[in-house]
Amino acid sequence: MNKSLPTLYGDFPLKLAPARAWRTYVGGKLIEELHGVADQDDNHFPEEWLMSIVSARNVGREHIVDEGLSKVDLPDIDVSLKSLINENAAEFLGESHFEKFGNNTGVLAKIIDSAERLTVQVHPNRDKAKELFNSAYGKTECWHIIGGREINGEPPYVYLGFKPGVTRELWESLFENQDIEGMLNCLHKYDVKPGDTFLIEGGTPHAIGSGCLLVEIQEPTDLTIRIEKVSPTGFEIDDFMCHQGIGFEKMFDCFNYDTYTQEETLEKWYVRPFVRTEVRDNREIELIGYQQTPYFKMTLVEVESEIDITNDGVFSGLYILSGSGSIGSEGYRQSFNIGDQFFIPAKVSGFTLRNEGDQPLKALRIFGPRITD
Structure with a gap:
């Protein structure tokens, strides 16, 4: 017999409301269009956070304690995913995950739409996160490009990794002088297109360029070291937002000063997808996997008709990139x-995705860290 409503205790896929987060850069217009809202201007909410149990870190907005947190999308219910997991961690996350990571999902994903270049930045790896922030998680991340737009006639692009010849002394000098052109000249620049995927390990300098619409999957922190004190559109960045409370000297300890050529950088961090399963016209493609990083995994499901997915006792997130249909369990x-x-709680044994529209159905599956060593 069909059930009319799901429980909140892990028996069914749980629909989540969109969670937007304030950032120092502007964008978000293409995210609004994903939700069917036209003619919106870009603003300081250029990110939608997915499956989030992490609160955004923003100076002057500390009183908004739930900014960025995912909440259940059910009528007359105001409850966060974080609170549900805290109450039912083993059922939501799975016994094996809970035994290793506790009540933390160990992962965060975002949809990012950048109308301007983000400031040049870095995130700590796990060792530096522990040493400098007393955090069990750093912020290794991955970008998967899903769209974009030209901004001032320039196609979407990203900056990634130090060029040969860059040293800590040079990098600190460029910061002291706020030589933005010099900073950018130290990094490799790549034009990007839908389908491109990059792994950005903690310690690697980078900047998402203007015009990018991408999915970011990452470790579950909001630790971002910025070395520009003013954004490209003129927003003045608070000192805390630059060094995240550890001071200007220590923040340079977060960078990995290894250097690579343009080709070596692509070989190291550009990730090529592969088809994991295919049944008739339905398939699942791995975009980033545990062979690249133990911290997360993400796949793309393409459904022409209907596909059955086994959950294998692990939790996951699901984001609908295109099309319409239904999910059954x-x-x-x-x-x-x-x-x-x-x-999708770990307790759910499996689910069915059904394409019920006239457009291709594409959905991202988001997974937490690898459980086995």
Whole structure:
């Protein structure tokens, strides 16, 4: 017999409301369009956070304690995914995950739409995160480009990695002089297109360029070291937002000063997808996997008709990139449209995705860290 409503205790895929986060840069117009909202201007909410149990770190907004946190998308219910997991961690995350990582998902994903270049930045690796921030997680991340737009006639691009010849002394000098052109000249620049995927390990300098629409999957922190004191559009960045409380001297300890050529950088951090499973016209493509990093995994599901997915006792997130349809599990079926997202508890044994529209159905699956060593 069909059930009319899901429980909140891990029995069904749980629909989540969009969670936007304030940032120092502007964007977000293409995210609004994903949700069917036209004619919106870019603003300081250029990111939608997915499956998030992490609060955003923003100076002057510390009183907004739930900014960035995912909440359940059910009528008359105001409850965060974080609180549900805290109450039911083993059922939501799985016994094996809970034994190793506790009540932390160990992962965060975002949709990012940049109308301007982000400031040149770095995130700490796990060792530096522990040493400098007393955090169990750093912020290794991965970008998967899903779209974009030209900004002032320039196609989407990213900056990634130090060029040969860069030293800590040079990098600190460029910061002291706020020589932005010099900073950018130290990094490799790549034009990007939908389907491109890059791994950005903690310690690697980088900047998302203007015009990028991408999915970012990362370790679950908001630790960002910025070395520009003013954003490209003129927003003055607070000192804390630059060094995250550890001071200007220590923040340079977060960078890995290894250097690579343009070709070596691509070989090291450009990730090529592969088809993991294919049944008739339905398939699942691995975009980033545990062979590249133990911290997360992300796949793309393409559904022409219907596909059955086994959950294998692990939790995951689901984000609808295109199309419309329904998700069914244990006799309960929920409809969805582009831009909708779900949390799939570990307790759910499996689910079915059904394409019920006239457009290709594409959905991202987001996974936490590898459980086995």
